[in-house]
Amino acid sequence: MSQKFSLDGQVIPFEDGETIMQAATKAGVFIPHLCYHPEFKPHGSCKLCTVKVNGRQTASCTMRASTGMVVENNTEELNGERRALTQMLFVEGNHFCPSCEKSGNCQLQATAYHLGMMSPHYDHFFPNRPVDATHPDFFIDFNRCILCSLCVRASRDVDKKNVFALSGRGIKTHLIVNAASGNLADTDFSLADKAAQVCPVGVILQKRQGFAVPIGERTYDKAPIAAQREPEMEGAPK
Amino acid sequence: MTSQLETAQHPERLRRVAIDPVSRVEGHGKVTILLDEQNKVHQVRLHIVEFRGFEKFIQGRPYWEVPVMVQRLCGICPVSHHLAASKAMDIIVGVKKLTPTAEKLRRLMHYGQMLQSHALHFFHLSSPDLLFGFDSDVTRRNIVGVAMAHPEIAKQGVLLRKFGQEVIRITSGKRIHGTSAVPGGMNKSLTIAERDELLKNIYQIVAWSRDAVHLIKKVHIQDPGLYNSFGTFRSNYMSIVGHNGDLDFYHGKLRARDDNGKIIFDNVDYQHYDRYLEEEVKSWTYMKFPFITSLGKDKGWYKVGPLARVQNCNQISTPFAEHERKEFVDYAGGAPMHAPLAYHWTRMIEMLHAAEEIKNLLHDDDLLGNNLMAVPGERQREGVGVIEAPRGTLFHHYRVDENDMVTMANLIVSTTNNNQAMNEAVRNVAQRYLHGREVTEGLLNHVEVAIRAFDPCLSCATHALGKMPLEVELVDVEGQQVHALSRS
Ligand code: SF4
Ligand code: FES
Numbered sequence: 001m002s003q004k005f006s007l008d009g010q011v012i013p014f015e016d017g018e019t020i021m022q023a024a025t026k027a028g029v030f031i032p033h034l035c036y037h038p039e040f041k042p043h044g045s046c047k048l049c050t051v052k053v054n055g056r057q058t059a060s061c062t063m064r065a066s067t068g069m070v071v072e073n074n075t076e077e078l079n080g081e082r083r084a085l086t087q088m089l090f091v092e093g094n095h096f097c098p099s100c101e102k103s104g105n106c107q108l109q110a111t112a113y114h115l116g117m118m119s120p121h122y123d124h125f126f127p128n129r130p131v132d133a134t135h136p137d138f139f140i141d142f143n144r145c146i147l148c149s150l151c152v153r154a155s156r157d158v159d160k161k162n163v164f165a166l167s168g169r170g171i172k173t174h175l176i177v178n179a180a181s182g183n184l185a186d187t188d189f190s191l192a193d194k195a196a197q198v199c200p201v202g203v204i205l206q207k208r209q210g211f212a213v214p215i216g217e218r219t220y221d222k223a224p225i226a227a228q229r230e231p232e233m234e235g236a237p238k
Numbered sequence: 239m240t241s242q243l244e245t246a247q248h249p250e251r252l253r254r255v256a257i258d259p260v261s262r263v264e265g266h267g268k269v270t271i272l273l274d275e276q277n278k279v280h281q282v283r284l285h286i287v288e289f290r291g292f293e294k295f296i297q298g299r300p301y302w303e304v305p306v307m308v309q310r311l312c313g314i315c316p317v318s319h320h321l322a323a324s325k326a327m328d329i330i331v332g333v334k335k336l337t338p339t340a341e342k343l344r345r346l347m348h349y350g351q352m353l354q355s356h357a358l359h360f361f362h363l364s365s366p367d368l369l370f371g372f373d374s375d376v377t378r379r380n381i382v383g384v385a386m387a388h389p390e391i392a393k394q395g396v397l398l399r400k401f402g403q404e405v406i407r408i409t410s411g412k413r414i415h416g417t418s419a420v421p422g423g424m425n426k427s428l429t430i431a432e433r434d435e436l437l438k439n440i441y442q443i444v445a446w447s448r449d450a451v452h453l454i455k456k457v458h459i460q461d462p463g464l465y466n467s468f469g470t471f472r473s474n475y476m477s478i479v480g481h482n483g484d485l486d487f488y489h490g491k492l493r494a495r496d497d498n499g500k501i502i503f504d505n506v507d508y509q510h511y512d513r514y515l516e517e518e519v520k521s522w523t524y525m526k527f528p529f530i531t532s533l534g535k536d537k538g539w540y541k542v543g544p545l546a547r548v549q550n551c552n553q554i555s556t557p558f559a560e561h562e563r564k565e566f567v568d569y570a571g572g573a574p575m576h577a578p579l580a581y582h583w584t585r586m587i588e589m590l591h592a593a594e595e596i597k598n599l600l601h602d603d604d605l606l607g608n609n610l611m612a613v614p615g616e617r618q619r620e621g622v623g624v625i626e627a628p629r630g631t632l633f634h635h636y637r638v639d640e641n642d643m644v645t646m647a648n649l650i651v652s653t654t655n656n657n658q659a660m661n662e663a664v665r666n667v668a669q670r671y672l673h674g675r676e677v678t679e680g681l682l683n684h685v686e687v688a689i690r691a692f693d694p695c696l697s698c699a700t701h702a703l704g705k706m707p708l709e710v711e712l713v714d715v716e717g718q719q720v721h722a723l724s725r726s
Binding site: 098099101130131133134139207208209210211212213214215216217 | 411418421
C-alpha cells in the first residue's frame with residue numbers, strides 16, 4: 001500500500017478503487033455525509049460530502065482516490081455550503097426535533113450540530129405528507145424523508161424485495177412504497193430487513209420503541225458525529 | 239354562586255372599560271367592564287386567549303410520541319403535561335400499575351415540578367404584592383424590590399425553585415422537555431450520585447418551605463379584612479384525592495364538594511370523567527367553561543388548584559404539611575375557605591408537602607432500581623390520564639386506532655377548570671374597587687392581584703421583572719374611545 005493523497009494536509013493512504021470517502025473514513029477523518037453508507041454503492045445525491053480536489057468541487061463518496069490528489073475537506077467555505085444544504089433539507093420536510101423519537105440518534109440532526117447550524121434560515125415549505133402506519137411493526141413518517149435512497153438500495157440490493165422507490169423529479173421527488181395500495185402493510189417488509197435498519201433520520205421507525213433510550217445515552221449524546229467510527233451503524237435501530 | 243355580571247341586559251347602552259393585558263400573568267388576558275350612565279357595573283368578563291389547535295396537531299401521530307410532544311403545549315408546566323399524557327398512554331398499553339421504581343420516579347419528577355412552580359409563583363410573582371401591598375409603588379413591586387427589602391426571602395425563593403428544577407432535570411433527562419416517562423413506565427432511574435446530590439440540600443429545602451408557609455400565614459392573619467374577603471365568591475371545588483383521602487398530586491379518584499364542603503361526588507374513576515363533567519362554549523371567549531353535569535352549567539362550575547385540594551383531602555401524609563393544613567382548617571373555622579388570597583397560603587402548604595415527599599423518596603432505594611417498565615397488558619383504544627398540576631386538575635384524554643395513531647385528543651387544563659372562578663373573582667373586585675368612570679392604577683392592580691391568585695398558566699407569566707405593560711380603554715356606547723390609560 002504505497003498510494004497516498006493529501007487531505008487537509010494529512011497524508012491518507014488508499015488502495016486501488018477506493019473513494020476519497022472510504023480512504024478518509026479508514027484513516028479516521030470525518031467527511032460529513034448523509035446518502036453515503038459503507039455497505040452500499042454510493043449514490044452521490046445529497047452533496048454533503050463535497051470536497052475540493054485540486055481546487056475543483058466533487059462528491060467525495062463517488063470520487064476515486066488517486067495518488068497526489070490535494071483534497072480540501074474541513075474548510076470554512078465547504079462547511080458553509082454544507083450548512084446551507086442541511087438547512088434546505090430541514091425546510092423541505094417537516095423536521096420537528098423536540099418531539100421526534102429519532103432525536104439524539106439522527107444523522108441529520110447530528111450533522112446540523114456538527115456544522116454549527118443555529119436556525120433553518122430558509123422559509124419552511126411545510127409540505128403535507130401523511131404518515132403510513134398500516135404495518136403492524138413499522139411506521140413511516142414521510143415528513144422527515146431526506147431522499148437519501150438508502151432504504152431503496154438496502155431493500156433492492158440486500159433484501160431483494162424492492163419495497164421502496166423514489167418517484168417524481170426535482171423538487172417533486174418523493175419516497176413511495178411499492179404496493180398497489182401504496183401501503184407498507186401490503187408489502188413483505190419485515191423487521192429482519194436491512195431496509196428496516198438504514199434510515200439515517202426518523203422515517204422508517206419500529207413501532208412502540210420511541211423514547212426507550214434516555215437522554216444522555218443516545219448515540220450522539222455520547223459523542224458528536226465527527227467522533228464516531230461508523231455513525232450510520234450506530235444511529236440505526238438495533 | 240350565579241354570576242350576575244357575566245352578561246348585561248342591554249350592553250348597547252353601556253360603556254366599555256378594557257384592561258389589557260393583565261400583567262405578570264402569562265399570556266394575553268383582557269378584562270372588559272361595561273358601565274351604565276350612573277357608573278354602575280353591568281358586565282365584567284375576563285378574556286383569555288388560550289392555545290388552540292393543539293388537539294388537532296396530535297391527531298394522526300403515534301401514541302408514544304404524545305407524552306413528549308404535549309410538553310410544547312405550555313412552557314410553564316411541561317412536566318404536568320408529560321406525566322398526564324404518559325398516564326393516559328399507560329392505559330392505552332394496558333398497564334394498570336407501574337413498577338414501584340417507575341411510579342416513584344414519576345412522583346419525584348412531579349413533586350420537583352410542584353416545588354419549582356409554587357416557588358416561582360409565590361416568590362417571583364406574588365410576594366411583591368403580598369409584602370408591599372397591592373397599591374404600592376409599581377417600580378418596587380417586583381422580585382428586585384423584594385431582593386432589596388427582604389434579601390433572605392428572595393434568595394430562598396430562587397434556591398427553592400432551582401432545587402425543583404434540579405429534581406426535574408435529574409428525573410426527566412433535561413431541565414425542560416425531558417423524555418423519561420414512556421407508556422408503561424420510565425426510561426431511566428437515578429444513579430446513587432444523582433440521588434446523593436439531591437439529598438445534600440433537601441433538609442434545607444424542607445426548612446425553607448416551612449418558613450414560606452409561616453410567612454404567608456402571618457401576612458394573611460394580620461389583615462383578615464382584606465385577605466378573607468378580597469375577590470371572594472363561593473363555589474364548588476374539585477380535585478383528585480389519593481388513597482384514604484390523602485392529598486395526592488400524582489394519582490387518585492375525583493372528588494367534588496359544594497360551597498359548604500358537602501360531597502357532590504367522590505371516588506370517581508377519572509376514566510369516566512366525561513360522565514361527571516361537561517364543557518360549555520361561550521361566544522365571547524375561546525376558553526371553555528367546564529361544569530359538573532349533575533348541577534348544570536349555572537350552578538356546576540367549580541374551582542381547582544391548591545385551595546381546592548388542601549380542603550378536599552382528608553389529611554396530608556407528611557407531618558409538617560399536615561400540621562399546617564390543620565392550622566389552616568382551624569383558621570377557616572370549620573367551613574370551607576373561599577377567599578382567592580387563601581390560594582397563596584394553601585399553595586405554600588402544598589410546596590411544603592412536595593418538599594417532604596421528595597425527602598421521603600430520596601430515602602427510598604426503589605428510586606435506584608432497574609425495573610422500569612411494566613409488562614404491557616391488553617391494548618386499549620381509549621385512555622384518560624389525570625394529574626394534579628401545580629394550578630389544578632389536568633385531564634388528558636386520547637383515542638388511539640388499531641394502527642397506533644391518535645384519532646382524538648381532549649385536554650382540559652387547570653386554567654380552563656378555573657375559568658369561571660377567575661371570572662367571578664374579577665367581577666367581585668371590579669365591583670368593589672371601580673369608582674366613577676375612571677380606571678385607576680389601583681383598580682388595575684387589584685384586578686391583577688385577583689387573577690394572579692389562581693396562578694393561571696397564560697403563556698407569558700415569567701415576566702416577573704419590572705413594570706408590566708397594562709392598557710386600559712374606556713369605550714362609550716358607540717364604541718368610541720373616550721379615555722385610555724396605559725403603562726409599559
Ligand atoms: S426513508 Fe430514510 S432511508 Fe429512505 S430515502 Fe428517506 S431518509 Fe433515506
Ligand atoms: S454522501 Fe456523498 S453525495 Fe451524499
